[in-house]
Amino acid sequence: MLSSNVDGVGGSERSFDFSKFPTLQEVDFGVGWLGGDILWIPTALSTLKPATSPRISAIRFDFDSDSSTSRSTEASLLIDAGSGLRWVANEFTRIEREFEGAVNLTVVRNPGPKAVFDTLNVRFRFCRGNGARRTDRFTSCRYFRITLVEMSSADAHPVCLFQPVIFWR
């Protein structure tokens, strides 16, 4: 049975139900545009549970708005994309909590012009841990990578190693 809880206009859009994928280890979403509905992505992420996806070890979300911002900056589209990104961020937080840091979560984000980024006002809050830098908004960078690469067995909390990979393109 197909997941259809994000049926949008026309009823042709679906999402994945990852509870049916017991062997899944890695998921990689790349979004090369800004605007429109990406709600099916967090919908798919919402089906990732420790009980049904025991082997999942890495999730990557790559958001590259740079190539399309010059052509699509309509406020309504930004709001749609922004709500999708907020939901993605919330799902990452949930996954981090439920999987107790056992999943490597990576966000690669190219926010484009600062004004567009401010409009989105998206925050990813999974950067925490002993000695780690805590930053949830990176308006000065054009490209970043946030990676949870290590879990401390002592306190059972993931240690976040912040990697500000910056490409000035």
Next chain:
Amino acid sequence: MNGPESLNNETSCLCETRDSHHSQEIIDEILEILGHLATDSETITSLRSCSLVSKSWVPTCQRHLFHTVTFASWNIGRWLNTFPVLEEGPAHYVKELSIQIGGRFCVPEVHFQRTLWFGNVRNVTLLGNWYGRRIYPFWRLPQSVTSLAIGTDVFTLVDTRDLLARLPNLDSLSHWCDLADDRAPPAIEAVPRGRFSGRLQLIEGPAYEDLTNMLLEVPTGLRFTEVDIFCNHKCSLSTVRLVEACAKTLVKLSYGISVYGEPHSSFQSDWF
């Protein structure tokens, strides 16, 4: 030994003492290491030089020199002139074969049948744009092929199905082009019968629905462990059906999306 430079020195020494006490096993081992490092032109040149030292050095050198071969209109004749006799050529060493079957640099059709020479080839890439002629009757690829990449729009859906039906060991499939017009499909259509247990890469386009439906009809089922999908817009029903058909075996899912049809940067490097 550390790196190609040391190896080059070593092979130079061996060249000077070709009749010395070095056993063939040791020489083969050195050539194997050199072959694995043969990624730059200097090392490849060294490997070519080694192949001229002795007849006993030739097989190991050729195994690396001809591991990957690309055929286009401008070099197919060179191969045939150099290796006119199949049994004496290095075709059986080729593991990766790329053929230009359309466009400006298309290999002449008379050479298509010669792809069967490459009886141990694993990975085949077919490239070239439609240039006004349909390739028919379609030639066969060696049954040893386990990975097929189709980056050409000269095939109809029937051609593609026919091609897949002749590759029983096919594990991985990449398809990123449109299909040619399919105006006269045959009454009996071939059924893809590969293993389909490797990697699937598809890019959404006019042919996407037909291709996904064709794959979903594979009687043995799909067992892909890795699926890369690139779509121009939303997550379609066909995509969900295709991915869920591999649900029991899927290990990695990559999904790129671009509303403008321009592949996302993280996918571009891998696909193109």
